[in-house]
Amino acid sequence: MRSKGKKLYVLLCAGFVCFYFYFFQDNLKQTEVPNTALSRPTIIPTQDRMFKVVDKQGVRKTFKDYCTARGKFHQQTPLIQNSVVNNTSFFSVIKRNKLALESRKNPLDFVPPVPEKTRTDVVPYFRPEILDHYLLLPNKTYEDRIAILTPIRNADRVLRNYLDNLINLDYPHSLISVYFGEDGSSDNTFTTAAKLSKELTDIYEFRAASVFHFNISHNVSVQETQLLSRHVLRKQLERRSKMAKSRNLLVNMVLNISNPDYVIWIDADLECFPSDLIEQLLFARSDVTAPPCLGVYGGVKKMYDRNCWRETPASVESQSKLPEESLVVEGYSNSDRIYLADLKAEGRVVPLDGVGGCVLMVRAECHRKGLVFPEELFQRHIETEGLAKLAKQMGYSVNGLPWLEVFHGKT
Structure with a gap:
């Protein structure tokens, strides 16, 4: 026995x-993988070139190549027949994770259905013909004036990479103005931003570029800026309130000295974004528009910014039981919401209830008519998510572009 x-x-x-x-x-x-093997060539898939062999140092370059080059592949190719799968019961969390991990070597030739709520942060790769279908741009002449606004603090180490991303934009530089809002830095952020602003106008022929200094947060050490402790839940109300105040100061100053048609908020610490970023955002024809912000970890794409989401009946019900003074934030526990990256099966432009600030486009007229980043709780939300709630209350459209992906650097 x-x-x-x-x-x-x-x-x-x-x-x-x-x-x-x-x-x-x-x-x-x-x-x-043992440390001694990290320098060996690794196969990393990209979305335009199916595979590339790169070493550890080349991983960053590969995804930067993807961001800057993807916008140049606009040829229309036929969409795979019946590419959207509607059987949600078949796609368990384990199944979704497995498919996403395997897609690094074998990009998906179908689009998984929208889940009832997001349960995994892994994002799959797709075959080029599917991407081309959802990212094809019309052949047109653009005339909209764009103001790119970037809040910065202790960002000296990332600003040169950010400049590279900006100058690689396909959109006519003569229609783009760039404005930095520096607050509380203890390094050379302000000096570097001023130098790069001059380069943008003098060398790369941007319409305008300048940097403003605020003193909302006072001097914050570089070490404190980089600490993960800044993301601790109990600090979010104060932290995001200051971020909202900085954003509101910057946009008010910019609207007083320029006349843009659209304001695009972009974080300076993004690793890369596509060269056709502006054209893709304009394609949505929305008052408020955001793409998903992802990170790449060991070749696996995962959601980085969890502020772009849609409410579900379950999330609305759970919030209704909370006190009015509660701050609701994503990324600290299991969510009852659906994140933007999981909405691909619905198409190219999808409605949202919350947005993040990694990349965020707002029609300038909305800001002029009072759309701000709430500095205090608004419907239990604050800053960018509060802006989405406020925009919807004011009757503005809030949409996401699940197929347009931007990538965040390491924190």
């Missing part, structure tokens, strides 16, 4: 090991 029990135990253990390796082998390859 004891022998049979031991055999059963061994069989169960063996079955568990097989199950684990079957579903998570790709993840193990990424997380359990």
